[in-house]
Amino acid sequence: MITLDYVKSKSASKLSGLHPVVLAATERLIERTYAQGVTIIITQGLRTVEEQNYLYALGRTKPGKIVTNARGGYSNHNFGVAIDFALLMPDGKVSWVVNDNWMKVVGIAKELGFEWGGSWKTFKDYPHFEMTFGLTTSQFRAGKQPSQAQISEAYKKINGEMEDVEKAKVYVNGEKIEDGFVLEGRVYVPLRAAGEAFGAKVNWDNDKKIASITK
Template identity: 55%
Template sequence: MLTLMQVKNKSASRLTGLHPVVRSAATALIERCYKLNIPILITQGLRTIAEQDALYAQGRTKPGAIVTNARGGYSYHNFGLAVDFALLLQNGSSVSWDMRRDDNNNQIADWQEVVKEAKALGFEWGGDWTSFKDYPHFQMAFGLTLTQLRAGAKPSISAVESAYKVINRKEEEELKSDIIAVVKVNGVKVADGVLEKGITYVPVRIIAEALGAQVGYDSATRTVEITSTH
């Protein structure tokens, strides 16, 4: 079985360029699904306008099946606010989009378990759309429309802080202490930490990823690895 670090490394390149909150949520999704014995692969992250236009042409002016109704600038992928995923099979080299698979044998489709975890992290699921359903797709809009994003709008500080709060909720609930310290990175709150004897304790992943680094844990050696992406 692949280690968590190996699973995360397979998605690492596709997390580049994502909004920090989306990257943090996608990483948390990989970790939470791994705990459920459902390894996943992020198959798409940031998509350029040109890449989006090429994808839109598929099935229309180019060979292939239609896979998107969004032209360049009309997808949250184009602004680093969306990811697509697939189930990573046990051989570590193949993926599946079979929404009925139950490889962890708990009588619940793995795909639906991933969707549940993604929604708990604040993602919107493309499978809930009424017009064009996009089952591998998750996005965070931060209250912004695509028209606003094309005009240059950015997620507000308050929207970003709210998103981090949702992402970190499960971890913060596990911190049993009445003494809480607010932790900010570049002026944006990313977590609540525990303040004890002058030392602030906070999950290392939250801080590292807010600074653009990647974090992994090797359970065999009990080693936390922080890798800078800059």
């Protein structure tokens, strides 16, 4: 079974350079989709202007299919506020098939504050999520940044109801796993992380809302 740490490691190199809020939302997206039984990989994060121009040339001045309508400096990827994703299959392969699991990811991303490229009226970009804070690429090029109020509001949406909950560090046989939290005098631990630390298989049936642990 693919572990959360493995899933995170597959995307780690693409998270560098993201805006801190977008980074937090992306990490939460990976965690929440995993908890729903869907594993994803971030295939693109911050993109340089040179990389953007190369992609723009595909299907135009270079062989290949058109993959973007944005020149260098005109894509939100160039400012660390956009990501692309794909489904990570159990065998480690990547899938770009837009199916039910894909749409689960889209739903969770929207809850976190992302805009989905698949909702665009003209150029449909199904793997694409962005969080622009209402700013345009021209404003980003001019050095404008989101306000503190916008950042605070975004973090509230990312953290949800867990924002004010006291965290609890969790150790299994002396090894730290994901944090749990304290609520009304009880300590709640991450079931999947704890179960897998004991060598058990943890499954979640989202339709029946049943968690099962098998060793």
